[in-house]
Amino acid sequence: MKTFNYHSAKDVKEASKLASSSSVFLAGGMTTIPSMKLGLASYKDIINIKGIKKLSGIKVSSKTVTIGATTTHAEVAKSKEVKKAIPSLAALAEGIGDPQVRNRGTIGGSIANNDPAADYPSACIALNATIHTNNRKINAENFFKGMFETSLKKTEIIEAVEFAIPQKSSYQKLPNPASRYAIVGVYVAKHKAGINVAVTGAKPCVYNDKDLANALSKNFSPSVIENVKISSSKMNSDIHASSEYRANMVKVFAKKAVEAC
Numbered sequence: 618m619k620t621f622n623y624h625s626a627k628d629v630k631e632a633s634k635l636a637s638s639s640s641v642f643l644a645g646g647m648t649t650i651p652s653m654k655l656g657l658a659s660y661k662d663i664i665n666i667k668g669i670k671k672l673s674g675i676k677v678s679s680k681t682v683t684i685g686a687t688t689t690h691a692e693v694a695k696s697k698e699v700k701k702a703i704p705s706l707a708a709l710a711e712g713i714g715d716p717q718v719r720n721r722g723t724i725g726g727s728i729a730n731n732d733p734a735a736d737y738p739s740a741c742i743a744l745n746a747t748i749h750t751n752n753r754k755i756n757a758e759n760f761f762k763g764m765f766e767t768s769l770k771k772t773e774i775i776e777a778v779e780f781a782i783p784q785k786s787s788y789q790k791l792p793n794p795a796s797r798y799a800i801v802g803v804y805v806a807k808h809k810a811g812i813n814v815a816v817t818g819a820k821p822c823v824y825n826d827k828d829l830a831n832a833l834s835k836n837f838s839p840s841v842i843e844n845v846k847i848s849s850s851k852m853n854s855d856i857h858a859s860s861e862y863r864a865n866m867v868k869v870f871a872k873k874a875v876e877a878c
């Protein structure tokens with residue numbers, strides 16, 4: 618039998634105070650609960666943060682979309698404001714998992730977990746996101762550190778994710794047919810200041826493909842992607858796809874994303 622202490626935090630301060638090296642925050646529970654049930658993880662303290670009102674909701678300004686950490690994927694997918702400001706972000710949320718996962722899973726849980734095949738990390742990179750925690754603001758480029766690794770400290774809580782509204786953008790993925798996680802996903806965003814091409818699923822951690830971004834900044838057309846060399850040497854290889862196949866899919870889905878822009 619698994620035993621743990623369950624806490625329902627009333628505010629961020631209390632949640633952070635309860636946290637330790639043997640605790641976990643419970644947001645949607647879509648990773649934490651299956652991991653515990655399968656015996657892959659165990660915790661002394663489970664700190665439920667879903668009741669903290671401040672962590673939920675969507676705010677849109679002329680330049681940014683800010684999404685509270687415990688906002689569910691379903692809420693982002695159906696938000697009229699998000700659909701209007703960054704349609705590709707709402708579409709990304711709509712493509713996550715299945716209705717059960719979308720109704721429970723949260724944006725904060727997704728990026729804190731930093732699964733190599735998760736969709737939201739690519740949105741954070743492509744849309745120059747700022748991650749607001751209870752202690753600081755972190756640029757997306759400095760947030761995602763490696764496979765299931767971020768720059769978050771154990772007692773640090775994501776409060777919200779602030780996305781810059783791009784001129785044009787599109788996220789296209791090759792989904793795993795069972796889970797819908799990205800075997801490869803490419804998020805292209807054209808901002809006034811430059812172009813980002815964020816790739817998820819292909820490597821142990823999401824990354825911004827500078828070669829694709831440079832090529833597209835000279836000519837924003839799917840045709841230029843053909844001449845960009847994508848190396849398979851550091852790409853994931855598993856039962857779903859070889860590294861060579863993933864490298865090829867980065868090109869295919871980058872082209873689709875530029876076409877869709």
Ligand SMILES: Cc1cc2nc3c(=O)[nH]c(=O)nc-3n(C[C@H](O)[C@H](O)[C@H](O)COP(=O)(O)OP(=O)(O)OC[C@H]3O[C@@H](n4cnc5c(N)ncnc54)[C@H](O)[C@@H]3O)c2cc1C
Nearest residue numbers: 642644645646647648649714722723725726736775797798
């Ligand atoms: C069947 C299935 C299919 C899925 N398909 C996809 C998919 O297609 N694409 C995709 O991207 N994802 C997919 N997911 C992942 C899912 O969408 C969730 O985003 C993910 O499981 C974590 O979010 P959560 O809110 O459930 O977090 P939880 O499971 O509650 O927590 C996960 C981790 O995040 C930490 N955490 C949570 N909230 C915060 C916070 N505010 N601050 C700091 N740390 C925090 C917790 O401490 C824990 O370590 C799938 C999951 C399942 C079970």
